[in-house]
Amino acid sequence: MNLKLSTPKGEENATFSIPYDLNTRTKKVNGHCVITDNEIRIYLDDDITEKYPLDYFDEYICEQLIGCSMLVGRKGDQRKFLCAFTQTYFIRYAELCKILEFYKRTGELFADDDQSEPSCTKCGLPLDSETICPFCAKKSEVFLKLIKRAKPYKWLFALALLCTILTEVIWIIQPRLQRTIIDDFVIPRNKDLHSFLIICGMLVGIILLAWIFEVVNMKASFKMALSIGKDLRQEVFAKVQKLSMSSVSKRTTGGLIRRVSNDAMKLQEFISQNGKELIVRLFSVTMLSILIFVMNPKLALFVLAPIPIVIFFNVKLFNVMSIRYGRVWRMSTRHSTVLHDTLNGIRVVKSYGTEKYAIDQHEKASMNWAKSIRNADIVWLLTMPFSRYILSIGSYLVLLIGGSMVLDQTLTLGQLVQYTTYVAMIYGPLGWLIELPRILADTTVSVSRVFEILDEDTDVADSENALDIDIKGDITFDDVYFGYKVYNPVLKGISCEIKQGEMIGIVGHSGVGKSTMINLILRLYDCTQGRILIDGIDIRNLSQDSLRTQVGVVLQETFLFDGSVYDNIRYAKEDSSFEEIISAAKIANAHDFIVKLPEGYNTRVGDKGYSLSGGERQRIAIARAILHDPKILILDEATASLDTQTERNIQEALSRLIEGRTTIAIAHRLSTLSNADKLIVLDKGRLAEMGPHEELMRNGGVYYKLVMAQRQTTKMKEVID
Amino acid sequence: MNINLENEIFELDELHILDPEKLNFSLEESGFLTLDDGEQVYSKVNLTRLLPFKTKTEYISVSYEDDEEQFHEIGVIRDINELQGEQFEIADNFLKFKYYMPEITRIYSIRDNMRGYIFVKVDTNAGKKTLCIRDWYSNFKLISPTELYVVDADGNKYTCPDIRSLDKKSKNNIDMFV
Ligand SMILES: Nc1ncnc2c1ncn2[C@@H]1O[C@H](COP(=O)(O)OP(=O)(O)O)[C@@H](O)[C@H]1O
Numbered sequence: 009m010n011l012k013l014s015t016p017k018g019e020e021n022a023t024f025s026i027p028y029d030l031n032t033r034t035k036k037v038n039g040h041c042v043i044t045d046n047e048i049r050i051y052l053d054d055d056i057t058e059k060y061p062l063d064y065f066d067e068y069i070c071e072q073l074i075g076c077s078m079l080v081g082r083k084g085d086q087r088k089f090l091c092a093f094t095q096t097y098f099i100r101y102a103e104l105c106k107i108l109e110f111y112k113r114t115g116e117l118f119a120d121d122d123q124s125e126p127s128c129t130k131c132g133l134p135l136d137s138e139t140i141c142p143f144c145a146k147k148s149e150v151f152l153k154l155i156k157r158a159k160p161y162k163w164l165f166a167l168a169l170l171c172t173i174l175t176e177v178i179w180i181i182q183p184r185l186q187r188t189i190i191d192d193f194v195i196p197r198n199k200d201l202h203s204f205l206i207i208c209g210m211l212v213g214i215i216l217l218a219w220i221f222e223v224v225n226m227k228a229s230f231k232m233a234l235s236i237g238k239d240l241r242q243e244v245f246a247k248v249q250k251l252s253m254s255s256v257s258k259r260t261t262g263g264l265i266r267r268v269s270n271d272a273m274k275l276q277e278f279i280s281q282n283g284k285e286l287i288v289r290l291f292s293v294t295m296l297s298i299l300i301f302v303m304n305p306k307l308a309l310f311v312l313a314p315i316p317i318v319i320f321f322n323v324k325l326f327n328v329m330s331i332r333y334g335r336v337w338r339m340s341t342r343h344s345t346v347l348h349d350t351l352n353g354i355r356v357v358k359s360y361g362t363e364k365y366a367i368d369q370h371e372k373a374s375m376n377w378a379k380s381i382r383n384a385d386i387v388w389l390l391t392m393p394f395s396r397y398i399l400s401i402g403s404y405l406v407l408l409i410g411g412s413m414v415l416d417q418t419l420t421l422g423q424l425v426q427y428t429t430y431v432a433m434i435y436g437p438l439g440w441l442i443e444l445p446r447i448l449a450d451t452t453v454s455v456s457r458v459f460e461i462l463d464e465d466t467d468v469a470d471s472e473n474a475l476d477i478d479i480k481g482d483i484t485f486d487d488v489y490f491g492y493k494v495y496n497p498v499l500k501g502i503s504c505e506i507k508q509g510e511m512i513g514i515v516g517h518s519g520v521g522k523s524t525m526i527n528l529i530l531r532l533y534d535c536t537q538g539r540i541l542i543d544g545i546d547i548r549n550l551s552q553d554s555l556r557t558q559v560g561v562v563l564q565e566t567f568l569f570d571g572s573v574y575d576n577i578r579y580a581k582e583d584s585s586f587e588e589i590i591s592a593a594k595i596a597n598a599h600d601f602i603v604k605l606p607e608g609y610n611t612r613v614g615d616k617g618y619s620l621s622g623g624e625r626q627r628i629a630i631a632r633a634i635l636h637d638p639k640i641l642i643l644d645e646a647t648a649s650l651d652t653q654t655e656r657n658i659q660e661a662l663s664r665l666i667e668g669r670t671t672i673a674i675a676h677r678l679s680t681l682s683n684a685d686k687l688i689v690l691d692k693g694r695l696a697e698m699g700p701h702e703e704l705m706r707n708g709g710v711y712y713k714l715v716m717a718q719r720q721t722t723k724m725k726e727v728i729d
Numbered sequence: 730m731n732i733n734l735e736n737e738i739f740e741l742d743e744l745h746i747l748d749p750e751k752l753n754f755s756l757e758e759s760g761f762l763t764l765d766d767g768e769q770v771y772s773k774v775n776l777t778r779l780l781p782f783k784t785k786t787e788y789i790s791v792s793y794e795d796d797e798e799q800f801h802e803i804g805v806i807r808d809i810n811e812l813q814g815e816q817f818e819i820a821d822n823f824l825k826f827k828y829y830m831p832e833i834t835r836i837y838s839i840r841d842n843m844r845g846y847i848f849v850k851v852d853t854n855a856g857k858k859t860l861c862i863r864d865w866y867s868n869f870k871l872i873s874p875t876e877l878y879v880v881d882a883d884g885n886k887y888t889c890p891d892i893r894s895l896d897k898k899s900k901n902n903i904d905m906f907v
């Protein structure tokens with residue numbers, strides 16, 4: 009990280025220099041915090057306002073407030089405000105604090121040499137871990153990508169296209185035959201029945217032919233569209249599975265469902281109905297334009313003149329429409345979110361009797377959605393008749409001028425009829441083409457939402473030569489920093505070592521980052537700084553597959569999928585035999601209650617099936633983890649919903665099972681963890697203490713207080729009970 | 730409230746509304762406040778808006794960190810406007826600093842890159858800027874029918890307390906993205 013962004017004038021000894029931009033009266037200022045090899049200097053503009061020896065303070069703290077942050081020095085009990093800055097600089101100051109802390113410990117002012125912060129060559133925006141600058145990325149490309157999707161089906165597409173074009177050609181030939189009938193048979197009262205019948209036969213023949221082409225075309229395009237739709241849905245879904253936790257959790261479930269189902273569907277529709285049509289219509293407009301131009305350039309001019317105006321107008325309209333359809337998309341997503349949320353939480357809704365509130369919420373979302381559609385379409389409906397009118401002016405002119413030409417006998421009536429038929433024909437595709445901005449705008453939104461997912465780089469990606477190893481079970485945290493948001497660290501400088509086969513407990517107040525540590529071991533997120541090693545290998549170099557198949561987790565909120573008990577346990581290992589499943593259930597103390605279920609292991613549990621109690625669900629989840637047979641077993645408040653007796657039973661069973669395996673357990677009831685080999689005590693995001701229960705109790709530190717506090721409340725509970 | 734159950738005394742937390750007349754704040758060197766409530770002097774006192782989206786001066790929680798950095802709430806002030814003269818200034822200033830949030834006065838343009846980012850060119854009372862907003866469905870939103878709330882990629886927060894007061898173009902720009 010670059011910690012020398014700019015230096016104030018006259019400062020020559022700066023090792024680090026970071027700007028700050030606020031004062032305590034919330035005025036924008038222009039200052040610098042400069043670190044030389046022995047001093048910290050605060051500049052305002054180009055003048056030093058304060059300076060201290062680096063050793064003067066015991067600690068430098070980067071204190072994060074809500075809208076800004078400040079750098080504070082601590083000396084004993086006293087704290088001294090040094091400077092304030094907006095969050096833009098927060099990460100740099102936090103880094104600076106780490107460097108200063110290192111300096112306090114070792115006396116060395118040492119900076120990470122890696123100062124490369126790639127930025128976009130076009131706009132200069134920092135590229136934090138993105139490959140293309142999000143600002144400069146073109147959006148027109150998304151449609152190209154959609155078209156590329158059709159590649160595997162190019163022959164089907166070609167067939168459909170060919171048939172449509174042939175049909176179109178037939179419709180162009182047909183008026184020519186009509187003209188012959190009128191000019192050669194009707195007007196001269198020609199009685200050559202033979203030729204007349206041939207021409208009539210030809211007419212019928214080509215119409216039949218057109219019909220055949222049409223059928224082939226429909227079949228081919230339908231097949232293609234369905235296949236592309238299926239592919240897209242599958243691909244979006246697969247990608248969602250592969251995305252990192254942070255990418256998935258920042259989107260609502262409603263939004264994701266919408267992308268997989270509706271958006272993919274919309275693209276399918278677009279391809280089946282509009283993609284080919286677009287080519288065909290453009291083709292026929294061009295053909296017809298050439299035709300009428302060749303037949304009579306003067307008349308053609310009248311017909312074609314308004315087209316550029318309409319095109320210009322429509323391009324403008326497209327931009328307006330796509331923003332408005334973007335809004336429709338959001339409103340409909342919000343609606344699905346409300347729907348999803350309420351239906352998922354239906355138990356809470358019912359038990360609080362808040363059905364009316366839920367209905368209101370839904371109505372609001374639904375209304376907003378409807379409104380946004382109206383808002384989008386009104387622009388369209390208001391401008392559409394106008395475009396159509398301009399466009400069709402030509403046809404009146406043709407009749408007017410063409411009619412007088414017939415009277416002047418410079419044009420035959422048959423020619424005029426043929427001509428006006430062509431002109432009328434040209435309005436068909438033209439009319440369709442001017443509808444295009446609306447369809448395109450609507451589709452663009454879906455395309456970009458779908459490709460937003462498909463193109464997202466997984467931020468937790470396997471490295472190129474990711475290793476597949478057999479995990480033994482040593483885990484090392486090496487100065488790990490992590491925050492769900494870059495500017496809000498949850499874990500700070502965690503370093504610890506867990507040996508193979510150890511049983512480790514992680515304790516700390518709720519919200520201190522215990523589960524976060526687990527998430528990092530599972531690599532659901534990557535740490536912002538530092539490393540996590542398993543068997544001495546950075547987990548970023550392990551393949552995620554090999555990592556997760558060898559680490560088993562039981563979480564507090566267990567999720568059972570819709571399916572039988574059997575399916576839910578087997579989930580951990582597809583190919584396990586029924587006996588294995590039963591023994592896992594036995595160890596987890598689940599077998600007995602499963603036996604009592606009406607349909608045994610076939611009882612349907614999960615979403616809307618037989619409702620199990622919290623403890624029962626947890627036991628199924630534990631069975632699942634046992635079946636998984638992991639090298640590292642993680643229990644995150646896994647026994648929290650169980651009574652003490654069952655918990656003890658399971659623990660005993662587990663302790664037999666976990667021999668030789670590394671186990672990490674988080675438990676709210678500290679007594680559960682008292683037989684752990686070591687306890688890791690977290691406090692305010694830092695590792696406060698580490699050691700066995702007795703030692704920590706003797707030390708009388710954070711852990712001691714936690715235990716004491718809990719004893720008190722347990723006593724209270726016992727009294728109340 | 731103390732409950733005495735068989736000689737065990739437990740402290741139950743209650744909402745403690747502070748009497749604004751008795752409070753005496755002063756800004757300390759640490760950037761936080763010192764509070765003298767007539768009985769006790771607390772240092773490293775922090776003020777927190779309990780309803781930051783709804784009100785800037787009402788329901789302010791007053792808390793401090795003890796030497797072991799444990800959080801303790803002293804109480805809640807119903808409205809800091811009821812503080813005595815200069816006291817209001819100190820408290821309000823601290824809050825304004827802590828919740829530093831430039832106000833958006835104009836929105837020139839919003840660009841959607843169709844990848845979950847938007848780039849918003851704005852004028853604020855702290856200068857012109859182009860905000861890069863990640864996951865904008867959740868970071869660019871109305872928190873009331875009239876107030877716009879924006880969090881940019883760095884975590885800076887911006888607000889527009891009343892979008893009705895903006896010019897027409899800005900309003901249209903917002904309209905399309907919230
Ligand atoms: N997905 C998330 N996004 C943002 N913040 C999170 C997320 N998960 C947890 N946090 C925050 O991180 C902190 C640590 O959470 P966690 O590790 O779950 O605590 P615990 O020690 O109780 O398991 C909490 O302050 C929590 O609010």
Ligand SMILES: [Mg+2]
Pocket residue numbers: 522523524644
């Ligand atoms: Mg947890």
